[in-house]
Structures are given as C-alpha cells and as structure tokens.
Amino acid sequence: MSQMTSQTHAIAPEDADRAVIYGFVGRLLQAPPSAGDMDVLRALTADETEMGLALKSLSEAAQSANVNSLKDEYNALFIGLGRGELVPYGSFYLTGFLNEKPLAELRADMGVLGIARADTVKEPEDHIAALLQCMEGLITGAFGEPATLPIQEKFFTCHIASWAPHFFKDLTAQNTSAFYAAVGALGGVLVALETEAFGMAG
Structure with missing residues (x-):
C-alpha cells in the first residue's frame, strides 16, 4: 500500500526475518490471498517458538480454507x-472516527521518512x-537506507503499538473466519515480540 523503491540493502538475518513477517501479515490484511499465497501458507514449516506456533496455526487454517470463501x-x-465487522484503521481504534489526528500525525512522520x-x-x-508494510520498508531500506532501531521503534510505538494489539485481539476473537483469526493471532504475536524487543534494546 505504501510507495516502495527497488533499492536493496544488506541487513542482518534477524532483521530480514522481521521484515518478512511484517510484509507477510501486511499483505494478508491488504487483500484476500491468491491460490499461490495459499499454496505457500499450506507448505509452511515452523519451529516451536511463539512465532513458529502462530505460523503453524495459520498453515493449519489454510489447509481447509477456500480461496473464494x-x-x-x-x-x-x-x-x-x-462498514466491515472490523475497521482496520489506527484513527478509528484511537479516536472512534476515521481520518482524525492520528492519521495527520502519521502522514507527518511518513513525510519525514520519505x-x-x-x-x-x-x-x-x-x-x-500499510503500517506493517511501512515497517517492512523501514527495516529493509526500501525508502532509502535501512532505518536505525530508534527510528523503527518510534514509528512502531507511535503508529502500531498504540492500537494494533487491540485490533489483532479483535481479529483473533471474531467468528466469521478461522483463517483470519489465525492471521490475527500471528499479528498479535508479532506486535508483542517487537514491543518486547524494542523495550530490551532501548
């Protein structure tokens, strides 16, 4: 959803892994998955870490999911x-309305970051x-040079951690889609792990 360049930069393997998960969850929330996406999800293998278990649950949910459904x-x-059952916008979660002050603040910060x-x-x-894909781009350097950890932390804290845990909790709890409940659980794990990691780095 955000404007990315074709630049590539060498980043640490752990940062590359973080970027992949941000992009992965972001794209699943941007549009319904394609048949190719579902093939990838069904073939996922993961470890027994918290993130691995969330990926495993998503893969299992994909096994019985139908693209058209x-x-x-x-x-x-x-x-x-x-309006959908959930409103996936920061302004709505933070103020109860769309296009409010949090969006203006986000646009200002995005402008500074290019x-x-x-x-x-x-x-x-x-x-x-869009916010998850912004984090992906900040980590990989898609908007220029890879952003420093303090810059990543500021964007994450201001524009994701302030409301995304509530959104992912709501997405996990809904009964409309088992597949998207698993996406919500994965997103919740991502945000929790990133919050913990930034706290330790700060």
Missing part, C-alpha cells in the same frame, strides 16, 4: 456494505496493512 470472509470482515502513499491506493495510510 476467503474473498467473502475478507469482505465481511473489512469492507462490508457500509514514505508516500502509492497513487493507486485510495485507503488512508493508517490501515493496518
């Missing part, structure tokens, strides 16, 4: 006739998918 589930959860919304994207920048 997931399109309907995605629509019901995030789009709906007037991140711009792609012309083809119509959704506000505080959509959870």
Whole structure:
C-alpha cells in the first residue's frame, strides 16, 4: 500500500526475518490471498517458538480454507456494505472516527521518512496493512537506507503499538473466519515480540 523503491540493502538475518513477517501479515490484511499465497501458507514449516506456533496455526487454517470463501470472509470482515465487522484503521481504534489526528500525525512522520502513499491506493495510510508494510520498508531500506532501531521503534510505538494489539485481539476473537483469526493471532504475536524487543534494546 505504501510507495516502495527497488533499492536493496544488506541487513542482518534477524532483521530480514522481521521484515518478512511484517510484509507477510501486511499483505494478508491488504487483500484476500491468491491460490499461490495459499499454496505457500499450506507448505509452511515452523519451529516451536511463539512465532513458529502462530505460523503453524495459520498453515493449519489454510489447509481447509477456500480461496473464494476467503474473498467473502475478507469482505465481511473489512469492507462490508457500509462498514466491515472490523475497521482496520489506527484513527478509528484511537479516536472512534476515521481520518482524525492520528492519521495527520502519521502522514507527518511518513513525510519525514520519505514514505508516500502509492497513487493507486485510495485507503488512508493508517490501515493496518500499510503500517506493517511501512515497517517492512523501514527495516529493509526500501525508502532509502535501512532505518536505525530508534527510528523503527518510534514509528512502531507511535503508529502500531498504540492500537494494533487491540485490533489483532479483535481479529483473533471474531467468528466469521478461522483463517483470519489465525492471521490475527500471528499479528498479535508479532506486535508483542517487537514491543518486547524494542523495550530490551532501548
């Protein structure tokens, strides 16, 4: 959802892993998965860490999921006739309304970091998918040089940690889609682990 460049940079393996998960969850929340995406999910292997178990649960959910049904589930959860079951925007979770002060603050910070919304994207920048993909780009250097940990932490703390745990909890708890409940659980683990890691690094 965000405007990324084709630049590539050498980053530490652990940072590359973080970026992959951010991008992975972000893309699952940006649009329903394709048949190819589902093949990848079904073939996932993972360890017994907290992240590994969340990935395993998502892979298991993908085994019985149908691509066409997931399109309907995605629509019901995030789009709906007037509004989906969940509203995946930071402003809404933080203020109860769309396009409020948190979005303006995000846009200001994105401007400083050289991140711009792609012309083809119509959704506000505080959509959870866009924010996760922003973190992916900050880690990999897609917007220039890889961002330092303090810059990553500031963006994460201000624009993701402030509301995403609540969103992922709601997504995990809904009964519309077992697949997206597993996506929510994975997102919740990601945010919790990142919060802990930034706390230890600070």
